Amino acid sequence: MTLDEEKELVKKAKKDPIAFGRLYDENYSKIFGYILKRTANVEVAQDITSETFLKAMKNIWKFRWQNVSFSCWLYRIASNEIANYFRKKKYKVVSLENVAEPVSSHNPLGEVIEAQEKLKEHQDFLVIQKKMTKLSPHYQEVITLRFFEKKQINEIAEILGKKEGTVKSLLHRGLEKLKKQIATN
Amino acid sequence: MEKDDFIKKLEEASLPEIEIASHKRRLKTVLLAKYFPEKKKAAVFNIFRKLAPVGAIAVLVLVLNTLISSQSVFSPQYTLADARNIALKDPKIKELIEEGVEIKDVEIIDNKGYILFQKPQTPTILGVTGEPMPTSFSKESFSSNKALSSEKEMATGMLVEVDLKKKSVLKVDRLDSEKFLPNPSEQVRVKAVVKKSLEKQTVIPQGAEILETKISPPPATLIKINKSVEVIPEESQEARVIYEYENKKWESTIDLRTGQMEAPLFLEESRTPETQK
Numbered sequence: 001m002t003l004d005e006e007k008e009l010v011k012k013a014k015k016d017p018i019a020f021g022r023l024y025d026e027n028y029s030k031i032f033g034y035i036l037k038r039t040a041n042v043e044v045a046q047d048i049t050s051e052t053f054l055k056a057m058k059n060i061w062k063f064r065w066q067n068v069s070f071s072c073w074l075y076r077i078a079s080n081e082i083a084n085y086f087r088k089k090k091y092k093v094v095s096l097e098n099v100a101e102p103v104s105s106h107n108p109l110g111e112v113i114e115a116q117e118k119l120k121e122h123q124d125f126l127v128i129q130k131k132m133t134k135l136s137p138h139y140q141e142v143i144t145l146r147f148f149e150k151k152q153i154n155e156i157a158e159i160l161g162k163k164e165g166t167v168k169s170l171l172h173r174g175l176e177k178l179k180k181q182i183a184t185n
Numbered sequence: 186m187e188k189d190d191f192i193k194k195l196e197e198a199s200l201p202e203i204e205i206a207s208h209k210r211r212l213k214t215v216l217l218a219k220y221f222p223e224k225k226k227a228a229v230f231n232i233f234r235k236l237a238p239v240g241a242i243a244v245l246v247l248v249l250n251t252l253i254s255s256q257s258v259f260s261p262q263y264t265l266a267d268a269r270n271i272a273l274k275d276p277k278i279k280e281l282i283e284e285g286v287e288i289k290d291v292e293i294i295d296n297k298g299y300i301l302f303q304k305p306q307t308p309t310i311l312g313v314t315g316e317p318m319p320t321s322f323s324k325e326s327f328s329s330n331k332a333l334s335s336e337k338e339m340a341t342g343m344l345v346e347v348d349l350k351k352k353s354v355l356k357v358d359r360l361d362s363e364k365f366l367p368n369p370s371e372q373v374r375v376k377a378v379v380k381k382s383l384e385k386q387t388v389i390p391q392g393a394e395i396l397e398t399k400i401s402p403p404p405a406t407l408i409k410i411n412k413s414v415e416v417i418p419e420e421s422q423e424a425r426v427i428y429e430y431e432n433k434k435w436e437s438t439i440d441l442r443t444g445q446m447e448a449p450l451f452l453e454e455s456r457t458p459e460t461q462k
Contacts (some may be wrong), residue, residue: 017220021213028209036203046208050215051409058218058223109265109291115203125198147195179191 007065014061024053027071031078036146038082040129042115048085052078068158075159083137131181139174142167211408214417260430263349265291268298270275271347278415290407292414299414301407303342311372311398344416371421375441376401379426382439382446389449393430400424
């Protein structure tokens with residue numbers, strides 16, 4: 001979708017739920033993916049994704065087009081929701097357990113458990129992610145957006161509402177701290 | 186570790202590309218259902234914001250925020266199995282398990298667990314007009330032209346709320362059968378898939394009328410939204426359809442996910458008074 005097409009869609013989404021549904025379809029995967037990379041927990045990522053899109057829907061009427069992708073706004077909401085989550089939960093999140101009978105075979109829990117198992121296959125990422133959680137959220141955000149979401153500096157600046165110079169500085173300091181964390185393992 | 190090596194390690198880390206299709210679908214259903222109520226709320230709030238003094242709003246927001254976030258920050262972490270086990274210990278729920286209810290979904294919000302139970306259901310039948318029929322269908326009653334049986338085995342379910350801290354059942358809400366039936370937009374989708382599947386096959390003549398569509402009941406599921414849970418049915422996966430063309434009838438099963446029709450089964454050819462001579 002081009003930026004102009006997205007602009008039109010956002011305009012329609014303020015009045016038409018189908019248009020909002022299209023925006024959702026276009027952005028769900030990247031937002032869920034970002035949240036999953038930040039939290040490394042499928043169930044938590046689902047919850048935060050739900051809250052992110054609900055907030056987006058509640059506030060879409062206030063949204064002002066800034067000539068950048070709509071996803072930047074969603075990333076910002078997601079970052080705030082993740083920060084809220086980590087502020088409230090100051091302990092290690094327990095992984096999902098397999099729920100035994102009498103559970104129906106159509107149980108969506110199975111899908112979540114399967115996804116969590118698939119996540120465990122990415123050990124190199126999980127090791128880095130675990131070390132990253134010891135950093136301040138500001139560093140986590142810039143590192144995840146730069147290296148895992150493959151965003152450019154100007155996009156990250158837009159997402160976080162910061163100047164490009166600040167983003168570069170945060171990235172530089174964050175990488176130094178992360179490197180020390182990994183080295184002390 | 187050299188900086189370049191470190192950057193390379195970050196850039197080359199294999200990233201999980203995981204998606205939960207059912208969550209994507211369920212969340213969309215809930216969001217679209219809430220779209221207009223939220224729009225209305227925003228409009229009302231806007232008016233209030235313009236009329237009321239700024240100070241009064243600040244106080245209101247502060248009070249609401251305090252009420253909403255008054256839960257303990259250091260809540261212990263509970264598992265889905267904890268919630269399930271508390272519910273299953275309740276004698277009433279044990280009885281229902283023996284009657285055949287199944288756990289369909291479990292969710293946890295702070296210190297509360299929500300367990301969705303569902304009884305096996307009779308299919309939803311859409312008649313010629315496409316509207317749901319309250320009666321069940323049997324091939325024998327159909328082929329003998331007897332009146333359809335008026336058996337009304339209505340599906341039920343329960344949403345059980347448990348206190349994970351006190352390990353007790355707080356509430357058992359019986360859910361109407363409508364909660365588990367395909368909603369109108371789902372029925373529209375099913376009808377479209379059924380119609381299209383007729384066009385893709387060659388056994389049943391294209392002018393055939395769809396007499397009846399029996400939708401296999403989809404499982405219901407919970408979705409966490411806004412510190413609460415909502416019960417929503419999943420997408421229907423299968424339908425059995427009766428077709429009629431020039432007094433001939435066929436039956437087939439359609440996979441509603443792919444639109445594929447299984448080989449139709451010829452049921453019968455009705456004899457008109459003229460042909461019976």
